[in-house]
Amino acid sequence: MPISAWGERGRQAAQAIAARGVPVSLGRIAVLLVLQESPSRHTTAEQLCRAMMESPYQTALSTFRAGIYELTESGLIWRVTLPAGSHAVTHYYEMADCPAHEHLFCTGCHRLEEVFDEPLLAMQRACLAAQGLRPAHVRSALVGRCKACAAQA
Numbered sequence: 001m002p003i004s005a006w007g008e009r010g011r012q013a014a015q016a017i018a019a020r021g022v023p024v025s026l027g028r029i030a031v032l033l034v035l036q037e038s039p040s041r042h043t044t045a046e047q048l049c050r051a052m053m054e055s056p057y058q059t060a061l062s063t064f065r066a067g068i069y070e071l072t073e074s075g076l077i078w079r080v081t082l083p084a085g086s087h088a089v090t091h092y093y094e095m096a097d098c099p100a101h102e103h104l105f106c107t108g109c110h111r112l113e114e115v116f117d118e119p120l121l122a123m124q125r126a127c128l129a130a131q132g133l134r135p136a137h138v139r140s141a142l143v144g145r146c147k148a149c150a151a152q153a
């Protein structure tokens with residue numbers, strides 16, 4: 001299927017991918033389009049795969065899944081890691097289309113709350129850089145209670 005089959009949005013996604021120096025493929029374009037159209041900003045790989053299968057952006061599941069990881073590597077999408085109890089971690093993905101931010105996962109309503117504190121993050125980056133460390137495009141979420149849930153307790 002030619003990339004033009006997905007219209008202007010597909011073309012824009014292809015450009016964004018190429019701009020990062022990542023080879024353009026249907027799988028990677030599909031990841032961007034599905035993530036852009038996702039009703040919730042933070043979604044898991046499983047949710048994205050399900051959304052892809054119900055979307056017009058059909059690609060092989062393995063290609064699509066690989067695309068999620070490749071775009072995370074390239075910094076086009078961000079991964080937010082959430083410690084999910086003692087046994088596992090959950091990964092959420094989101095478009096890297098706004099300023100970098102922290103996340104707080106609310107244990108009351110199970111939502112990811114975004115916390116924007118650019119000075120803090122800039123300081124973090126500077127500290128790491130000063131020590132020659134380069135963090136990946138992956139952030140761990142803080143765990144706690146959102147404002148509404150904290151007010152109920």
Ligand SMILES: [Zn+2]
Binds near residue numbers: 107148
């Ligand atoms: Zn809450």
Ligand SMILES: [Zn+2]
Binds near residue numbers: 041042094103
């Ligand atoms: Zn976020």
